Every structure is written in C-alpha cells, then in structure tokens.
Amino acid sequence: MVRFINTMVLLAVLVSLPFFLKAQNCNYLVHGIVTDKGNHPMPGVIVRLVNDSTGTATDTSGSFSFTNVCPGSHNISFEFIGYKKIAQVIDVSADRYITITLSTSENELGEVVVNGEKKHELHTVLTDELKGVKLLQTRGSSLGETMKGMTGLNSLQTGPSLSKPVIHGLHSNRVLLINDGVRQNGQQWGSDHAPEIDPFVTNKITVVKGAASVRYGADAVGGVVLLEPDDLPTEKSINGNLYAIAASNGHSSAVSGTLQGAFGKKLEGLSWRVQGTLKQAGNSYTRNYYLANTGMKEGDFSANTAYKWKKFTFNLFYSQYNARMGIFAGAQSSSPLDLLAKIISPTPLSPSYFSYKINRSYQNVTHDLLKANVNYKLANNAKLDLTFGRQEDLREEFDASLPYSTNPDVLEKPQVSFKLITHSLDLIYTSGVKNGFSGSAGLTGNTSGNVFAGIRYLIPNFRDYNGGAFAIERYNYKKFTFEAGARYDYRWLRVYQRNTNTLELFNTTYNYQNLTGTAGASYRYNAHLTFTGNIGTAWRAPSINEMYINGEHFSSATFEVGDSGMKSERSVNTTLSANYTGDKWRITADLYYNKIGNYIYSMPTGRDTVLISGTFPKFQYVQHDVNIKGIDLSFQYDFVKHFTFQSKTTIVLGYNESTNDYLIYMPANRFQNGITYQVHKIWKLNEPYITVENVSVSKQIRVPTATTGALYTTAQGNRGSDFAPPPAGYTLFNVNAGFTTPFLRHLLTVNVGVTNVGNVAYRDYLNHFRYYADDLGSNYVLRLKYSF
Numbered sequence: 001m002v003r004f005i006n007t008m009v010l011l012a013v014l015v016s017l018p019f020f021l022k023a024q025n026c027n028y029l030v031h032g033i034v035t036d037k038g039n040h041p042m043p044g045v046i047v048r049l050v051n052d053s054t055g056t057a058t059d060t061s062g063s064f065s066f067t068n069v070c071p072g073s074h075n076i077s078f079e080f081i082g083y084k085k086i087a088q089v090i091d092v093s094a095d096r097y098i099t100i101t102l103s104t105s106e107n108e109l110g111e112v113v114v115n116g117e118k119k120h121e122l123h124t125v126l127t128d129e130l131k132g133v134k135l136l137q138t139r140g141s142s143l144g145e146t147m148k149g150m151t152g153l154n155s156l157q158t159g160p161s162l163s164k165p166v167i168h169g170l171h172s173n174r175v176l177l178i179n180d181g182v183r184q185n186g187q188q189w190g191s192d193h194a195p196e197i198d199p200f201v202t203n204k205i206t207v208v209k210g211a212a213s214v215r216y217g218a219d220a221v222g223g224v225v226l227l228e229p230d231d232l233p234t235e236k237s238i239n240g241n242l243y244a245i246a247a248s249n250g251h252s253s254a255v256s257g258t259l260q261g262a263f264g265k266k267l268e269g270l271s272w273r274v275q276g277t278l279k280q281a282g283n284s285y286t287r288n289y290y291l292a293n294t295g296m297k298e299g300d301f302s303a304n305t306a307y308k309w310k311k312f313t314f315n316l317f318y319s320q321y322n323a324r325m326g327i328f329a330g331a332q333s334s335s336p337l338d339l340l341a342k343i344i345s346p347t348p349l350s351p352s353y354f355s356y357k358i359n360r361s362y363q364n365v366t367h368d369l370l371k372a373n374v375n376y377k378l379a380n381n382a383k384l385d386l387t388f389g390r391q392e393d394l395r396e397e398f399d400a401s402l403p404y405s406t407n408p409d410v411l412e413k414p415q416v417s418f419k420l421i422t423h424s425l426d427l428i429y430t431s432g433v434k435n436g437f438s439g440s441a442g443l444t445g446n447t448s449g450n451v452f453a454g455i456r457y458l459i460p461n462f463r464d465y466n467g468g469a470f471a472i473e474r475y476n477y478k479k480f481t482f483e484a485g486a487r488y489d490y491r492w493l494r495v496y497q498r499n500t501n502t503l504e505l506f507n508t509t510y511n512y513q514n515l516t517g518t519a520g521a522s523y524r525y526n527a528h529l530t531f532t533g534n535i536g537t538a539w540r541a542p543s544i545n546e547m548y549i550n551g552e553h554f555s556s557a558t559f560e561v562g563d564s565g566m567k568s569e570r571s572v573n574t575t576l577s578a579n580y581t582g583d584k585w586r587i588t589a590d591l592y593y594n595k596i597g598n599y600i601y602s603m604p605t606g607r608d609t610v611l612i613s614g615t616f617p618k619f620q621y622v623q624h625d626v627n628i629k630g631i632d633l634s635f636q637y638d639f640v641k642h643f644t645f646q647s648k649t650t651i652v653l654g655y656n657e658s659t660n661d662y663l664i665y666m667p668a669n670r671f672q673n674g675i676t677y678q679v680h681k682i683w684k685l686n687e688p689y690i691t692v693e694n695v696s697v698s699k700q701i702r703v704p705t706a707t708t709g710a711l712y713t714t715a716q717g718n719r720g721s722d723f724a725p726p727p728a729g730y731t732l733f734n735v736n737a738g739f740t741t742p743f744l745r746h747l748l749t750v751n752v753g754v755t756n757v758g759n760v761a762y763r764d765y766l767n768h769f770r771y772y773a774d775d776l777g778s779n780y781v782l783r784l785k786y787s788f
Helices: 002-020 132-136 336-344 543-550
Strands: 029-035 046-049 054-057 065-067 074-078 086-092 096-102 126-131 153-157 163-167 176-181 204-209 224-228 237-247 255-263 270-281 296-309 312-326 362-376 382-400 416-430 437-454 462-475 480-498 505-524 528-540 550-553 558-561 569-581 585-611 615-640 645-658 669-679 684-697 728-745 746-756 778-785
Touching: 002 543, 029 074, 029 086, 046 065, 054 065, 074 096, 086 096, 126 132, 132 746, 153 645, 163 176, 163 204, 163 224, 336 585, 336 615, 382 437, 480 543, 543 615, 558 585
Parallel strands: 029 096, 176 224, 558 615
Antiparallel strands: 029 065, 046 054, 046 074, 074 086, 126 204, 153 163, 204 224, 237 255, 237 778, 255 270, 270 296, 296 312, 312 362, 362 382, 382 416, 416 437, 437 462, 462 480, 480 505, 505 528, 528 569, 550 558, 569 585, 585 615, 615 645, 645 669, 669 684, 684 728, 728 746, 746 778
C-alpha cells in the first residue's frame, strides 16, 4: 500500500509540473491551402513541420493547419504521390497563412506516411502499423510487448523480461525483423531469445501479416516486422527528443534521447543522428508475490549519418544492443518431485522479495549492427539501392549452478555461449511509374558463421550461405491494383561436429532451394471502401536447434531434442480483407488461411529428464502438416462528440492435419474494447485524452486431446501431452491518459498508463513459465517526451 501511495504521489507531481512552470507562448497558428497548377484544391497532401516532428494531411478543400506552434524558424514540407516535394523554411512570430502549388512529377508510387493518417495507396497484403500516440503508450516495453496490442499479434513470453512477437500464431524463425532496411540476424530460434533491438530507435512499426518470402526471402512464413526510424533532417537544423519513463512494477525506469541535425553551406547535404537508451528493472511482482531474479539491465546506442550529392545518397548506420536479463528462479527444479510440486503449487516455491540484483541464471546479450547504403537515382525516377550489413550477435547464458571446477576463470565462464557473425549484401532496383506500371527487382545474399563456446554442449558450430533473386510488378488501372511477384532462394548449410567416441571432427552439408510467388489485387469501390485479396507462398529451412539441439536449456527450463532429418517447411497463405473508412466509422476485417507442410514445432513429451544439474520437462522437435486460419477485426466509431469506441478481435485456429487434432501453443481468442475521450484543448493542455480499455482473453480450449486434462506426474505422461492444462481465461482493465503542452520553448508530451488496474491474478497460455507462476500484477507507468 505504501508503494502504491508513493507511486501515485510521484505521478501527480510530475504530471502537474507543466502547470507550475512558466512556458513560452507556443500558441501560434500555421495554416494554408495546397493546390495544383490548375488551382484545384489537393486533398491528402502530407504536410510536415520537421522541427516539431508533427504532421498532418490536407482535407477535402486542400486546407491544413498546425496549432500551438512555437515562435522561431520552422522547416515545413509538402509531399504527394506523383508530385514534386516542396520543402521550405518559415519564420513564425505571428499566425501564418501559406499557399502552396504542387507540380506533377514522374516519381514512383512510393509510400508516404504521416503519424495519425492512413496510407493513400492500395496494398494486397495484410498490414498493420503502430505509430504516434499508440507507440508512445508502449515506450519502455520490450519489442514483443510493444506490438502485443496490434490486431493479429500476440506475445510469446518466458517470464516477465523475455518476450517476442507472434503473428497469426507464428513466431521466432518464421517472423523476420527488418531493422532500418537490414534483416536482423541473431539467435532468434529460442523461445527465450528476445529480439536484440531497442524499440526507441524506431518511430513506426509496420507489420506484414502472412507469407512475405517473395520480397524478404526465406523464413517469412508468418510475416515481417519493419522497424522504421524517422528520416534524417534535410534542412539546416538541430533538434531531438528526450524520453523519461518510470513504472511501479519492478520499479523499472528508462531514459532515451535522440539528437539530430543537418548542415548548411559547404556541408549542405550532410545530416546526422545519435541516440541512446538506458533501462533497468528489478524483480517483477504478480498480485500476490514477487518473481525472484526477473530483473534486467539494458544499455543501447545508435548513430546515423547521410550525405546527398547529386544523384547519390550515402547512408551509414551503427547500433549496439546490450542487455542482461534474469531468469525466474522458480522455474529451476532439483528432482522430479520438486518439478511436480512447483507445477501443482499455486505460488512459486522460490523466495518472494524485491531486488535489482540479477543472480544466476541469467543471459548476457550483445548485438552490433553496421549498415552502409548507397542510393542512386536513375532516369525516369527509377532508383538503385545497394546495402551492406554486418552483424555480430553474442549470447551468453549462465546457469543457476556453478561449473564443477575450482578454477576461478572457469567459474566466471558462461555454461553456454553463441557468437554469430553475419554479412549481407542486397542490390534492389525500383522502377518509376509508367503507364500505370511500377515494380522492383533485386539480388540478395548473406552468410553467417556460428561459433558455440562454453562448458555445456547445446548446438554445434555451423556456416551457411544464402542467395536469392526476386521480381515484383504492380499495375494500377482505374479502381484496381494488381500485384504479382516471384522469387528463387538457395541455402547451403554445413554443420561441424565431433564424434563423441573418437573425438574426431566431421561435418554434414545440406542444400535447400525453393521457388515462391505472390499474386494479389485490390479494388477501391469508392473513397471509403476497399477490398483486397492475396495468395502467396513461403518457405523455411529447418534451423540449427530444430535439427541438432540435445540438452538442457536453462533459460527456458527445458530439455530439448532435435532431429537432423527435418525437411523444409512450405506454406501457401490466402488472405481476404475489407476496409471501410468513413467520417465516423473505421472498420477493417482480415481473413486468412495458411496451410503449412512439414511444420516444425517443439512438442511436449509429458516426460522429464533428470540430470545432475536438475530435472527438466522434455520437449521433442517433430514435423507435421498443419493449417492455421483466423480473423482480425478492427472497429472504431466516433459515437458522440469527443468520444470514440475502439474494438479489436484476434482469433487464431490451428489444426494438425497429420494427427487430426488441434495444434498446440496457438494463441487463445483475444478481445480488446475501449472508449477514448479527447478534446482539442483544455487550458494549456493540447489534445488531452483518456482511454479506458478492457482486454479479455479466453481459455484456450483448442488444444491436443492428450493435453485437455493433462497434469505432469512423476510416473511420466503420454507423448504429446502438455505438463499442465491450459490456464483459465482472464479479463484485465487498462487506463491511459495524456496530453501535450508547451514547456521551456518546446513541447512536452505526458502519458500516464495503468495496466491490470484490478491487480488480477492470471496466467497466459503463451507464457512458458505459466507452469510455475502467475503473470504480472498492476503496473503504473509515467512517460514523458520532451521534443526540442
């Protein structure tokens, strides 16, 4: 109770801070109209105030407006597909009215997006975006938790500090992460291996839901997550932002800052950005107890520079991710009886206390990414992109028990260590728009080398080479858009092992190749209603752990066994979508059916493995033919002035065709409903809002028959049965409130959020530690963003 009162006092003081500080007069109005050369109003033009990182789109009369603009010089830009971009500097010392005339251009049908606005072009694949206020409300969370509220997405967790995104029931090596144009490559195969990415780097997250191998290559069976930072400034300026975040659960905190600018005169065309993040959290708590050893520490850094010279643009980007994450102490078992006791017990048998200290077991993860890109503009507004990437991923796992040695150097070593180095090179050609046609083609390649070190064997060393070629064409005709594409991929894999009897080294080589394709169409019935359909294929070669893992995996508290005879997965994904956008209604309905041959998954055996280091639930990698189908529904209705009702529904149905039974570890039905109250202004508070949301997750009843009433016993269970039945469904209430206000000549954005307001005790089916403990209790979060 004392902690709750202290937290609320802190929040009240910080939220009230702007009221007691003298602010500059940032109440000027910048507005105007955009027309074409025929003096016709142009709706949908993207208008950005670069210095303030804000944007809008012109209405049906071609008009735009920005309120609460601070005095001084501002960079303002105007963009519209097929027209030349205009950028200029305006001085604001009073209200300003601007008239802009755009002239046509042969620019390619590129993607122009602004916070808070819909895309104006058609697509034939299912997509969703997280940006603006919605992204702000997740700041401080991991990438998996950040994306959890998007339709069609869930989060796979291994305790409170480790999570990864799930798209339509698929995750890990079936979901590609594209970090600023480079395919992220780390040890993503483990369910306890969270993405090595700082979400503060990105200003928009775009999710492609479904088969996307044609454009992004092998492994995109479930989808693609595009992490997109802001464009670097082009006009001479220096600006940035600073985030400060505090949360009650785990007494966590985070600070992140960005500083960027562009040069003028002799250095015109040169721009830069630096960014850094620090995060810390102690032991998390549920409704009734703390989760021992679930703290984390993280320190990240990135830098970016670009230079525009004639038709060339050179871009250099570097980022480093560093994290230490504790593994819940209550998941470690010393014997079969201890494992049974922990599964049966309603509370963990480990101590309940708060501490920032991270003991064994824990993970140390470092990921370095270097990207060098050259863009060259060709004739007829075509362009050529050459991108080189180098990544180095180091993952160290320290078990709860110390190594059996008296050597202090050995005692400090991790039991498991993976070092993965990846080099990639992509050459992409994008054509301009001509007679309604536009498209792209490219060559992609990468090579990775993994070195396993440490005391205990888990996976072998390997080297792989991957190459691909693709072509995609789009045709716009009146209200229709047609898309088609094809791709060829080849993968060479060599695995290095040692004979356990003779200790001689030997290797095994694998070759994989596949053709994939996509075809889709969109029909814009009118300005409000659009229908879209797509069918696409994707494939994935088995990963090294699915083939060769054989041992205890302490971070997930499991014993896992692979199968070197695994074949490639191949999927055919069909999607249908309808989107309606009106004055008060916004509705999106997505249907999908994904048929996957040779689907690889980790199946619980219902048995344990007893070792000197402890007792572990045993999982075996198997391969079956499956299908996954579902529906994503998003509904928004402005039912009364200032009030908006929002609803999201995610339903995933997985079926194992080989066993004629349900597919294990599919997300349960998820329903999110909320009401937002927002006005334009209250005193000096701009766009204040409050949202009350209800999240209801059903009990997962679509599980294999052997799992329905299964409970682990020391007598050992049936093959395919889980170690505990699915947990009960649950309902949570969340609250979010915020506003923007002038502060020290610039803008301060404040957000206060509370998740699990009722402090409900619950367990989620996709949390691998649900066998041992509840999920998180209430969490009060304060987020501040200062833009300057």
